[in-house]
Amino acid sequence: MGVCMEIFLISLLVLLAATLLTGLLAIISVLAPQSGAGRLANVLGPLGAAAGAVLGLAAVHSGQWSSVLSLSLPWGLPLGSCTLGLDALSRLFLLPVFGLGLVCALSGSLSLRHTPPQEHNLGAHWFFYLLLLLGMTLVISARDTVLFILAWEVMSLAPFFLIDFNDGDSKVRDASWVYLVAAHLGAVALIAFFALFWHCTGTTSLELLQSGDGLRSASPMLRDTLFILALIGFGAKAGLAPLHVWLPEAHPAAPSHVSALLSGAMINAGLYGVLRSLSLLNAPGGMVSSPEWWGWCLLLLGLGTGLMGILKALAQSNLKRMLAYSSVENMGLMFMGVGIGLVGESINNPWMVMLGFAGALMHMLNHAGFKGLLFLCAGEVLHATGTVRMDQLGGLQKRMPLVGCAFALGAASIACLPPLSGFAGEFVLVVSMLQAPSLPGLERQITLLLTLGGLALISGLAAALYAKAYGVTFLGEPRTAFAANPHAPAWQTVWPLALPALTCITGGLLAAWVFSLASYTAAQATPMPYELLAQSQDAILSMQHSLGAIGKTGAVFLGLILLLALLRRGLLARHGMRREPTWGCGFQAPSPRIQYTDAAFSEPLACIFAPVMGLKRSDRGGRGLFAGRASLHLAAPDRLRSGLFTPLFEMVLRFCNACKILQHGKIHLYILYIIITLVSLLIWGLSA
Numbered sequence: 001m002g003v004c005m006e007i008f009l010i011s012l013l014v015l016l017a018a019t020l021l022t023g024l025l026a027i028i029s030v031l032a033p034q035s036g037a038g039r040l041a042n043v044l045g046p047l048g049a050a051a052g053a054v055l056g057l058a059a060v061h062s063g064q065w066s067s068v069l070s071l072s073l074p075w076g077l078p079l080g081s082c083t084l085g086l087d088a089l090s091r092l093f094l095l096p097v098f099g100l101g102l103v104c105a106l107s108g109s110l111s112l113r114h115t116p117p118q119e120h121n122l123g124a125h126w127f128f129y130l131l132l133l134l135g136m137t138l139v140i141s142a143r144d145t146v147l148f149i150l151a152w153e154v155m156s157l158a159p160f161f162l163i164d165f166n167d168g169d170s171k172v173r174d175a176s177w178v179y180l181v182a183a184h185l186g187a188v189a190l191i192a193f194f195a196l197f198w199h200c201t202g203t204t205s206l207e208l209l210q211s212g213d214g215l216r217s218a219s220p221m222l223r224d225t226l227f228i229l230a231l232i233g234f235g236a237k238a239g240l241a242p243l244h245v246w247l248p249e250a251h252p253a254a255p256s257h258v259s260a261l262l263s264g265a266m267i268n269a270g271l272y273g274v275l276r277s278l279s280l281l282n283a284p285g286g287m288v289s290s291p292e293w294w295g296w297c298l299l300l301l302g303l304g305t306g307l308m309g310i311l312k313a314l315a316q317s318n319l320k321r322m323l324a325y326s327s328v329e330n331m332g333l334m335f336m337g338v339g340i341g342l343v344g345e346s347i348n349n350p351w352m353v354m355l356g357f358a359g360a361l362m363h364m365l366n367h368a369g370f371k372g373l374l375f376l377c378a379g380e381v382l383h384a385t386g387t388v389r390m391d392q393l394g395g396l397q398k399r400m401p402l403v404g405c406a407f408a409l410g411a412a413s414i415a416c417l418p419p420l421s422g423f424a425g426e427f428v429l430v431v432s433m434l435q436a437p438s439l440p441g442l443e444r445q446i447t448l449l450l451t452l453g454g455l456a457l458i459s460g461l462a463a464a465l466y467a468k469a470y471g472v473t474f475l476g477e478p479r480t481a482f483a484a485n486p487h488a489p490a491w492q493t494v495w496p497l498a499l500p501a502l503t504c505i506t507g508g509l510l511a512a513w514v515f516s517l518a519s520y521t522a523a524q525a526t527p528m529p530y531e532l533l534a535q536s537q538d539a540i541l542s543m544q545h546s547l548g549a550i551g552k553t554g555a556v557f558l559g560l561i562l563l564l565a566l567l568r569r570g571l572l573a574r575h576g577m578r579r580e581p582t583w584g585c586g587f588q589a590p591s592p593r594i595q596y597t598d599a600a601f602s603e604p605l606a607c608i609f610a611p612v613m614g615l616k617r618s619d620r621g622g623r624g625l626f627a628g629r630a631s632l633h634l635a636a637p638d639r640l641r642s643g644l645f646t647p648l649f650e651m652v653l654r655f656c657n658a659c660k661i662l663q664h665g666k667i668h669l670y671i672l673y674i675i676i677t678l679v680s681l682l683i684w685g686l687s688a
Helices: 003-031 037-061 088-111 122-141 145-166 170-201 220-238 247-253 256-266 268-281 292-314 319-346 350-385 401-414 421-433 442-474 491-509 511-525 530-535 537-575 598-613 639-662 667-687
Strands: 069-073 082-086 616-620 631-635
Touching: 003 037, 003 069, 003 082, 003 122, 037 088, 037 122, 082 088, 082 122, 088 122, 088 256, 088 268, 088 350, 088 491, 088 511, 122 145, 122 256, 122 268, 145 170, 145 247, 145 256, 170 220, 170 247, 170 268, 170 639, 220 268, 220 292, 220 319, 247 256, 247 319, 256 268, 256 319, 256 350, 268 319, 268 350, 292 319, 292 442, 292 598, 319 350, 319 421, 319 442, 350 401, 350 421, 350 491, 350 511, 350 530, 350 537, 401 421, 401 442, 401 491, 421 442, 421 491, 421 511, 421 537, 442 598, 491 511, 491 537, 511 537, 530 537
Parallel strands: none
Antiparallel strands: 069 082, 616 631
């Protein structure tokens, strides 16, 4: 066992020890509410998460990035093995897990420090937080299907209790229930996926499965079935439409540091699972490659998810719900990149293969940074004002300048403004789509060009969305007393935001280095034929050169902005400055009601996209020569949830309630169940 795996194992042990300790403190809090165990858990839990995350980051960065390491531990189950491993793909996906795990633990500890112990069991909260962190780490490092499924269940169950933190609210309980059912419907598809793999190959080892020997002679129908099962199971976790219904419900209900970790790290497990599945379904070196329709399926599904997510986000007035739909949109962009890579592989286009896969991985890293930052800023707004409804906010930039600047930075990055990180990732995806004229067949060329137009539309709508979010929330004048008199946080409580804010800047200025990391990972971990891998070096060098030039230009641009800001501040201080009310417009007694609201900002776009967005518009007054009081309200209920998933979830609930008939509480019936199970297993064993 090398030094890298030793450090990684120590990281897991630290997380496990902290999990058990906070679990013990949770029990003590229940038995002795006045013992102070909750306060202690709010210190020891984040410290354990931070220590485990720092050790995990050290393990990820130690040794060669391309080295493939494996570690087998004792395993008491009759099936599978406890085999852990690190390779390029695992290392890349562990960066957001440990990075955001560290930041969110510190931010959560500061935000919960004044929580009354009689209202919330902080020991239980940090127990499930650490369990989630441990589950994500095991999912990404598991090298056995049985261990993977067990870790996946841990990762899926822990957020249920984290989302349900404010369980006195019926909406929070409903959101946690929706998440739980959606998570396990996806898990059913994954169990079927791995069970079919086991049946076909006779092994549960992912290391042996990745060699491709087991499926080299498999029929196309079998491989297509496995692909669809993987897409459903992992797509439910990633939030692909129409399996996204849990995201807009869970994120507004969960504490903000939990939302940041779920959106920036946990949903990446869906993308990781799809990439791992592709490497399992294809033999190394392209000896068995993916059908072309797999790539087009992922590309168009990602495009539909991105458009749906951004249009739904535009209609939201709740800041956290808006960010949740934005996560759906960004996951759509990542799957578009994977789809482009698979299409390029099918037609032997090295630029599309490398830039598609690398662009998806690069955007995954960038999304973890700016989305984590935005959710943590939303949490500070909620703590300071008591609400995240944009129509009740405004003027927070003057009252919360540090949070406002951090949110503006994250908004500019996610809106793809150069030279920040979001621009770099989408630039790589755009260049990969510019290969459309080289595709064989007019229908392929037109489809990819239309997809490029869809990506441009998504980027433009994202810029409009975050201009609205920042402008309505932080600029102008306060619309309510909540915004006029916030509990402005001091720098001592918002300093954890500095790390994700820094990634938004460095991810753009050092985009060439980030792309090198992503492209190297793509070359090592994705099903890329050897000849395409050799031909893709020109694409890698050209993109590194372009991103390097963009980074240098961006550094000069940011330096000039900083210089002009300092010069402006000095001139204003020398000559004096008079402040006037925002939106004064010459009125003698201006009111905050004359400002743009979130609904008014979105209304022009709503006129164009209302049928797609599913918007419901309600306006009153404002007509005639002497118009009186007027109001405009926009709502975008999720038709997929109300029309499809709510009836499905209710059916699952009725089925579970019907199964309660098996729980009679009579010992002789339980013994009968055991006997029936044993006899069935004996018959199955003899027949086999």
